[in-house]
Amino acid sequence: MLTRITYIVIFLTALIPAAGFALTGAWPLALPCVALGALWLIGFARRLEGLGSFMLVAFIAAAGVGVNLSQSAIWAPPTVVLALAAWDLERFGARLRLAEASQETREVERRHIWRLLAVSGLSLALAWAAMGSRLKLDMAIALGLGFLAILGLSQVIRALARESD
Amino acid sequence: MGRLVLLAGLVYGLLLIGLATLNGGMLALALPIIVYLGAALIYAPDVPKLQITRELSADRVQADAPVAVKLSIRNESGQLEEVLVEDLMPRGLKLIEGQPNKVVLLPPEKILEITYTVSGPRGRYEFRQVRVTAADHLGLFRREVLSAAPGSFIVLPQVPKLRQVMIRPLRTRASTGLIPARVGGPGVEFFGVREYQTGDPLRWVNWRVTARYPRRIYSNEFEQERVADVGLVLDARQRHDLQANGDSLFEHAVRATASLADAFLRDGNRVAMLTYGAGLNWLFPGYGRLQRERILQALARVQTGESEIFDSLDYLPTRLFPPHSQIVIISSLCNADLATLIRLRAHGYELLIISPDPIAFEGASAQADATLALGARIAQRERAILLQRLRQAGAQIVDWPVDKPLDQAVLASLGRVPKWARPVR
Numbered sequence: 001m002l003t004r005i006t007y008i009v010i011f012l013t014a015l016i017p018a019a020g021f022a023l024t025g026a027w028p029l030a031l032p033c034v035a036l037g038a039l040w041l042i043g044f045a046r047r048l049e050g051l052g053s054f055m056l057v058a059f060i061a062a063a064g065v066g067v068n069l070s071q072s073a074i075w076a077p078p079t080v081v082l083a084l085a086a087w088d089l090e091r092f093g094a095r096l097r098l099a100e101a102s103q104e105t106r107e108v109e110r111r112h113i114w115r116l117l118a119v120s121g122l123s124l125a126l127a128w129a130a131m132g133s134r135l136k137l138d139m140a141i142a143l144g145l146g147f148l149a150i151l152g153l154s155q156v157i158r159a160l161a162r163e164s165d
Numbered sequence: 166m167g168r169l170v171l172l173a174g175l176v177y178g179l180l181l182i183g184l185a186t187l188n189g190g191m192l193a194l195a196l197p198i199i200v201y202l203g204a205a206l207i208y209a210p211d212v213p214k215l216q217i218t219r220e221l222s223a224d225r226v227q228a229d230a231p232v233a234v235k236l237s238i239r240n241e242s243g244q245l246e247e248v249l250v251e252d253l254m255p256r257g258l259k260l261i262e263g264q265p266n267k268v269v270l271l272p273p274e275k276i277l278e279i280t281y282t283v284s285g286p287r288g289r290y291e292f293r294q295v296r297v298t299a300a301d302h303l304g305l306f307r308r309e310v311l312s313a314a315p316g317s318f319i320v321l322p323q324v325p326k327l328r329q330v331m332i333r334p335l336r337t338r339a340s341t342g343l344i345p346a347r348v349g350g351p352g353v354e355f356f357g358v359r360e361y362q363t364g365d366p367l368r369w370v371n372w373r374v375t376a377r378y379p380r381r382i383y384s385n386e387f388e389q390e391r392v393a394d395v396g397l398v399l400d401a402r403q404r405h406d407l408q409a410n411g412d413s414l415f416e417h418a419v420r421a422t423a424s425l426a427d428a429f430l431r432d433g434n435r436v437a438m439l440t441y442g443a444g445l446n447w448l449f450p451g452y453g454r455l456q457r458e459r460i461l462q463a464l465a466r467v468q469t470g471e472s473e474i475f476d477s478l479d480y481l482p483t484r485l486f487p488p489h490s491q492i493v494i495i496s497s498l499c500n501a502d503l504a505t506l507i508r509l510r511a512h513g514y515e516l517l518i519i520s521p522d523p524i525a526f527e528g529a530s531a532q533a534d535a536t537l538a539l540g541a542r543i544a545q546r547e548r549a550i551l552l553q554r555l556r557q558a559g560a561q562i563v564d565w566p567v568d569k570p571l572d573q574a575v576l577a578s579l580g581r582v583p584k585w586a587r588p589v590r
Contacts, residue, residue: 053171060175060194064182067190076190080197088201091168091304098249100264104277108247108270115302119204123197130193139187146184150177153199157173 002096002109006089010040013055013082017062020075033062044090052090059083077127081120088116169305172198205305212308213299214242219292219316225462228323229284231261236279236295236314238271245271249298250279252314255290258283287419289466291317321461322419327428327572331579332561334393334515336489342392342433352387359386392433394450396486397422397460399467400496401442406469407497407523414526417567418495419464421519424571425493426460438463439485443470447485479505489513497523500551507558516560519575524548525566 014037021030036058043051060083063076092112096105176195183191215238222233236252252265263281271277294311329343337346349356358371361382374383399422407414422438429436430453437450438460448463450456486492492514496502510516524544528537552562563578565571 053168056171057175060179063194064179064191067194068186068188073190076194077197080194084197084201088303095247095249095304096268098251099266099268102267102269104267104269108268111270112247112302115204115208119201119303120197123200126200127193127196130196131190143184146180150180153173153176153180157169157202 002089002093002113005113006044006086006093007041009082009086009089010037010044013037013059013079013086014040016075016082017059017066017079020066020073020079024070026069029062029065033059036062040086047094049094052087056083056087074128074131077124077131080127081124084123085116085120169202172202172305176202201303202305205301205303208246208301208303209306210245210299210301210308211243213240213245213248213297213310215239215297215310215312216241217295217312217314219314221316221318223318225319225321228287228320230320231282231284232318233280233282234265234292234316238277238279238295238297240271240273240275240277243273245299246302247300247304249300250277251296251298252279252281252292253294253296254283255292257288258285258290285320287320287322287416287465289317289319291315319462319465321465322416322423324423324427324461325420325571327424327575329432330425330428330517330575332393332395332491332493332515332517334395334489334491335513336487337391337393338435340392340433341390343390344393344432344434346389346391348389348391349386350389352389354388355385356388357386358383360384392435394487394490395429395434395436396450396490396492397426397429397436397438398481398492398494398496399438399440399464400494401440401467401469403442403469403471404499405497405523407526409527412526414497414521414523414567415469417521418497419467421521421565421571422495423461423464425495425519426464427457429493430454430457430460436460437485439482440467441481442468443472445482447482481505481509483509483512483514486514489515491515491517493517493519495519495521497521498548498551500547503551503554506555506560510558510560516555517563517579518555518560519563519565519571520552522548522564522566525568 014033018030018033018037021027021033036055040051040055043055060080063073063079063083066073066076066079092109096109099105176198179191179195179198183189183195217239218237220235220237222235223230226232234252236250238250248269248271250267250269254260254265261282261284263279265279265281267277267279269277293313293315295314296309296311298307298309300307333345335347337344337348345352345354349359358374361370361375361384365384369384371383371385375381399418401415405415405418426436426438433452435450435452436456438448440446440463446463446467448459451459492509494506494516496518498518498520506516506518524541528541552564556562561579563571563574565574
């Protein structure tokens with residue numbers, strides 16, 4: 001079941017930005033998305049390590065390009081969310097393959113998928129809401145807030161890195 | 166950790182690009198990644214506290230026999246959402262059934278059981294630790310602990326059955342056995358004639374001799390059969406550990422030692438064992454099943470080794486063996502060993518050498534080649550000369566091509582000692 005879901009998510013990760021670019025007439029950007037998606041599907045089938053991380057960066061970059069080209073690229077947040085989900089499911093599947101399949105493993109699988117669904121839904125809603133809102137800020141305030149955000153994020157990431165083994 | 170760095174890099178990248186281009190859409194794209202990180206942080210696991218016990222279905226088995234391993238793991242910490250439990254198997258074991266790893270959700274106080282079956286060649290196998298990695302559901306934060314879960318089992322060598330091995334040490338012990346003792350008394354084999362003593366059965370009377378001496382009666386005397394002291398010496402020097410086609414000459418030597426120990430102990434003899442390789446490992450003499458078990462366990466653990474001191478047999482501690490007892494050496498032999506073995510004979514020890522043939526062992530796997538064939542013939546001649554010189558020194562030799570059973574080789578080489586070869590005291 002997990003493998004099937006992963007294939008579907010990878011397929012959608014490639015389809016949505018390709019469709020988004022195609023609908024705005026940016027065919028030279030749509031075709032590479034399709035190619036990357038096909039590559040990712042083949043790489044997943046062959047269990048190539050590290051490919052998922054590369055594809056995550058590639059599709060987030062594609063979403064970024066889409067947002068830069070058009071402010072109303074509503075397909076961009078789903079691209080990021082689906083790319084994150086596919087990257088996560090690939091890693092999770094690899095971890096499950098280390099162990100014997102059992103009733104307990106299926107329970108872990110089920111809970112993981114529900115958790116991912118919840119996180120993906122929440123992050124998609126927030127991203128769409130953020131894209132839809134318009135705030136007028138001074139350059140200085142915007143830069144200051146940005147600097148604070150980056151500083152805060154650094155602290156959080158450092159703390160998280162210490163927490164993890 | 167790598168995944169965390171990647172996500173952090175993506176968030177920073179998107180924020181910086183968004184700020185640089187004053188594009189709010191880029192900042193919005195960073196939100197899903199931040200939510201993902203936040204969810205992982207909220208559900209980050211505590212350090213797992215687990216109580217692990219291990220059960221093994223046997224603590225001693227024969228080679229390649231299956232052993233079932235059962236681990237019981239009790240969670241004494243909070244809920245662990247995604248736990249990978251890996252039992253670290255000792256090297257050399259082969260997995261037959263089941264898996265030593267499991268990925269589970271472990272609520273508090275829940276007991277998880279992992280069962281699998283392994284087998285392995287001769288040796289001692291020790292289980293030490295179980296690695297437990299707890300992670301959140303999104304796999305960003307991991308806590309890894311190594312918990313002690315000791316357990317061990319020993320795989321004994323095979324013991325091919327051997328018929329009685331004919332030995333004749335100069336000195337025997339007092340107990341009744343199967344070895345002719347060079348002393349007259351109750352027995353089976355005719356030993357000599359002596360004067361009649363009160364109590365001798367009538368059937369012992371030698372009428373022919375008695376007829377020659379009218380005033381005296383003579384009885385037959387028989388050779389007593391007793392047990393003896395036997396010292397087994399297994400040559401565990403690295404140079405004799407030849408490998409070919411997945412087979413090892415040393416393993417044949419180990420099995421031969423096990424068979425000999427079994428045969429001698431079965432006949433009631435007192436058997437000791439010495440392994441000579443990287444060091445000396447000495448097993449005190451003993452009788453019966455307990456000694457057999459000790460010898461098999463020692464053989465299960467023995468490994469070849471290299472040592473500059475014990476490179477030749479010069480340092481063989483002969484004082485460990487009772488004087489004039491039987492020494493059985495299991496070794497492929499080399500020319501440098503000749504002097505030591507002759508010295509052993511000079512000290513009065515009876516020597517029996519079981520020598521696995523290394524040339525036949527390697528020759529069977531080597532490709533047909535004129536140079537190799539010539540080299541093999543030269544090596545065979547040198548070996549034949551060495552064995553001949555040992556025979557001349559009075560040692561009994563069993564030149565054993567290991568593709569044949571040891572029983573056949575022993576029977577062919579030793580058989581029954583002819584009467585004329587038996588010295589009488």
